[in-house]
Structures are given as C-alpha cells and as structure tokens.
Amino acid sequence: MSENGRSRRIIVVDGVPLPDVLDETMIRGVVHGFYDEIRRDDILGPIFHDRIEPDKWPQHLAKMCDFWSATLLRTSRYEGRPLPPHLAIAGLGEAHFRRWLKLFRATVCRICPPEVAALFMERALRIAHSFRLAVAFSRGETTIGIDPIAEKDL
Template identity: 70%
Template sequence: MAADAKRRSRSQQVCMSGKQQSKTTTVIDGVPLSTVLDEEMIQRVVHGFYEEIRHDVLLGPVFNNAIAADAWPSHLAKMCDFWSATLLRTSRYAGRLLPPHLAVPGLGEMHFRRWLSLFRAVVERVCPPEVAAIFIARSLRIAHSFCLAVAFNRGEDTIQVEPILEDSL
C-alpha cells in the first residue's frame, strides 16, 4: 500500500487527446520539483552566478586564474549541464566536478562560504522561493562534500570539517 502511494506521488496520470500518458514529477530531497524550474532558469542562475564570481574580490582571482578568458563559454555550458543533470535529472553532465577544485592551492572554507553566499544571492534573485530553496540545499551539500574532499586530499582530519549551514552565511 505504501509503495502504491509513493508511486502515485511521483507520477500522475493525465488525459491528453483521449489517451492516458504518465507524467513523471521529479522529486528532489523528498520535495516535488516546481515546474517553473527549466533550462532557461538554470542558465540565468549559472550565468548570473559566474558573473558575480568573476568580479568578486576573493573568488574572482581563483576562477580567473583557473579558467582562461576564452574558456568561459565552455565552462558556463558545462555548469548549465551540471545543474540540469542535478535538478532536472537530464543526462547532459558527464564530467567530474571535484578534481579541478582539488588542484586549486589554498582553497578553503572561506572560499566555499563566499561561493555559497554569492550563489544564494543569485538564486534568490532569479528563482521563486521554492526553487531557490532546492538550489541552496543542493549547493550546501556540494560545498560540504568539497570541503571534506579538500581536507582529505591534504591529509587533514576530516572529522573536524563541519557542514556550512545556510544561517551562518
């Protein structure tokens, strides 16, 4: 019985032209994804965020040293693919997000905190609250995962790495 209810919550039957079709609702972290989130919104978030990053006093030099000026269009497309795969469950992103970050010397919690602050500001400006909340929740988990990986890669004690909480930004 519970399995049937779960299946019904993940999809709904709709009648179109006399035919029944199954329309799947994507569920992120137990929350049905708003239908207003689409590729265009993801593109606005990604492009707006990296525009902020490139001009930021702390993060601008890190990103601008790591990404050549002529490589930015490719990087933006890759990040749009990443967020599309992450939130819309497309299969467009096939890369590995972590290795380039591990190669950045001195990357630390202050960088991730700033990244999260800028990201939150952009998604709150671009997205309705329910979509912004999904972006923010996912970005907090990504940041924590990266902080753990950076610490581990440097041989540091990962037990001491605390998650960055939204209310601490």
C-alpha cells in the same frame, strides 16, 4: 519538450515534485548570473581568472548549466568529475567555500522563487560540504570537526 524547456515528466527530488517554474531557462539564468558575480568578486574572481581563459568561459558556463540540469532536472547531460579541478587549487579553504555559497545564495534568491532558491541552496550546501571534506582528506588533514555549513551561518 514543453514551452519552459522541460518535458512533462514529473521530477521528484527528496520526495517532492519539482516546481514547474524550474526549467533550463532558469538554470541558465542562475549559472550565468552567478558566474558574472564570481568573475567580479575579489576573493573568488582571481581563482577563476587564473584557470579559465577568457575564450573558454562559454564552454565552462555550458558545462555548469549541464551540471545543474543534471543535478536538479535529472537530465543526463553532464559528463565530468567536478572534484578534481577543485582539489588542484592550492590554498582553497573555508573562506572560499563560504564566499561561493554567499554569492550563490544571493543569485538564486534574486532569480528564483523561494521554493526553487531553497532547492538550489540545499544542493549547493551539500556540494560544498562534500568538497570541503574531500579537500581536507586530499591534504592529509583531519575531517573531524568539519561540520556542514548551515545557510543561516552565511
């Protein structure tokens, strides 16, 4: 492991090597900073407060660090299925996904250099689109017309 918490192997995402500055420390900063915002948010905070007991937050944050580490650094630490808990949230809708993306963008832009913030956002936009489609499908709704959310539209 190097000083920045990432081995020296070159990680390529979408044909581009990841910037060296993107490491476990940065991922931890993004995850913890983002969920600090979530917990204070009027729209998303209540959803999380209803589902995560105060003493369970450390485990949730660790799991989310593992998720983003696996997503961007190609580690194999994340074990789980992120979609089912989201499908269980009655009323989860467009406003929630847009708010999630806005808070996430604010966090990554505050913590990361622009090229790393762009990597996080590209993945977050893909995840949000996938989840939006899955939520509609699970409710028996049409997925026609569910277009990806563009960052410029947040």
